[in-house]
Each structure stands twice: as C-alpha cells, then as structure tokens.
Amino acid sequence: MAYGVVLRPDADVSRSLVELSHAIGDGHEPLMLLGEKAPPHVSVVHFDCADDATAGIAAATVPHRGRSFAPKIIGLLYTVVPAGDYYVPAGGYYFGLEMIRTPELDELHQEFLQLGHPPLGLVGEDYRPHITLGVTAEPPGQPPFAMVPTGIVRVTMASGPVGPVGTFPELAS
Numbered sequence: 001m002a003y004g005v006v007l008r009p010d011a012d013v014s015r016s017l018v019e020l021s022h023a024i025g026d027g028h029e030p031l032m033l034l035g036e037k038a039p040p041h042v043s044v045v046h047f048d049c050a051d052d053a054t055a056g057i058a059a060a061t062v063p064h065r066g067r068s069f070a071p072k073i074i075g076l077l078y079t080v081v082p083a084g085d086y087y088v089p090a091g092g093y094y095f096g097l098e099m100i101r102t103p104e105l106d107e108l109h110q111e112f113l114q115l116g117h118p119p120l121g122l123v124g125e126d127y128r129p130h131i132t133l134g135v136t137a138e139p140p141g142q143p144p145f146a147m148v149p150t151g152i153v154r155v156t157m158a159s160g161p162v163g164p165v166g167t168f169p170e171l172a173s
Contacts, residue, residue, distance in 0.1 A: 002120060002162035003054045005061055005112050006041035007069055007155035008171065009131075014040050017097075020147050021133040024095050029137035031092050032165035039168060042071055042099060042129050042155055044108050046162050047117035057159060060115060064108070064157040071099040071129055072152050081135060086120060087166040092135045097149065099129035120162070135165055 009017065014034075021034035034040050047057065077098050083091035099105070109127050113119060122128050134140065160171040 001049060001051050001054070002046055003049055003057055003159070004046040004162045004168065005044040005057065005157065005159045006168060006171070007044060007071070008039060008041050008158045009153050009155050013149075013153055016147075016149065017131065017133065020143055020149075023143040023147055024140045025134040025136050026141075028093075028140045031088060031090070031135045031137055032132075032167060033134040037163070037167060037169040038165075039171060040131050040133075041158070041168060041171075042105075042131055043121070043166075044105075044157075045112045045123060045127075046120040046166070047115075048120050049117040053117060054159075054161070057112075057115060057117070060112065061157050061159050067157065069104065069108070069155050069157075070152045071102065071105055071155060073097050073131075073149055074100055076133075076148050077130070078140065088135050090137070092137050093140050094132065094135050095140050096130045096132040096134075099131070101127065101129055105129050121166075132166060 017040040018034040025033045078095045081088045158171040163169045
C-alpha cells in the first residue's frame with residue numbers, strides 16, 4: 001500500500017490554497033484539485049509498504065506531532081506530467097508551490113527514509129518539497145498573482161494512506 005508522511009498547513013492557509021487550486025484548475029479538465037479529500041500538504045516521503053507497516057511509520061511521526069515547521073515558498077511551478085507517471089498515469093499538467101529544501105526539511109526526509117521502506121516519488125538527492133495545487137488534463141489557467149502566497153507557511157506533521165493522484169483523503173494528525 002502507498003502510505004505517506006506529510007506536513008499540513010493550518011485551516012486558514014489550507015482554505016486559501018484550496019481557493020488558489022480552483023482559481024488555476026477549474027474549467028481545465030481537473031484530474032485533481034485541492035479540497036476536503038485532497039488537503040494541501042508538503043510531502044516528507046511516500047512509501048510503498050505492507051499494510052502492517054503503516055503503524056510503525058505512524059509511530060515514527062509521534063515525536064514530531066505538534067511541532068511546527070516553517071518551509072518557505074519560492075514560487076508557483078507549472079509542468080507537464082508525462083503519461084505513465086506513478087501518480088498521474090494518464091499524464092497531464094501539474095501546478096504547485098515550490099519550497100526551499102532547507103536543512104530541517106532534508107533532515108526530516110532523511111530520517112523517514114531510514115525506516116527502510118521502499119520510497120515512492122522523488123527522494124534523496126532529488127527530494128523537492130512542494131505543495132501540489134492540482135493536476136489538469138488541459139493546460140491550467142493563471143491565477144490573480146495576489147492569490148499566490150509567498151514566504152513562510154507554518155505546517156505540522158500528519159500521516160496516512162496515499163489516495164488518487166497523491167492525495168491524502170484520510171490523514172491522521
């Protein structure tokens with residue numbers, strides 16, 4: 001099963017990110033937009049693991065629960081997702097907020113990689129902290145740039161099964 005460790009922004013920031021997601025992706029054949037079943041998050045790592053391994057991964061998050069992390073947004077990225085991608089098999093158009101890969105985020109990423117489960121996606125030297133805002137089948141639109149957040153966003157740890165298109169419909173905080 002696919003299971004992940006993520007960092008979630010608070011409710012107010014999450015609402016603004018959901019609005020931004022829809023401002024960009026609505027009307028462009030959305031494959032995934034942020035919302036109740038697709039909460040905004042910064043992935044620490046996603047694993048491909050046995051169902052009975054998820055309790056151990058969740059237990060490894062306990063020392064970090066309640067701790068606040070402060071990743072810094074550096075920009076809005078649009079890119080093409082090729083067909084055959086693990087998260088978006090049909091391919092499409094990704095848009096998301098890129099974060100600085102700080103030593104703190106990298107250390108957290110490395111700590112969870114040491115659990116030894118097979119990772120999914122970009123890991124190790126290729127780890128790229130980000131918040132996926134959405135994926136569309138058609139090229140997405142541009143938002144009013146005043147809607148695009150900049151600077152630091154406070155996030156806290158959560159974990160749960162990875163859903164369609166890298167979403168987390170059942171996060172445990």
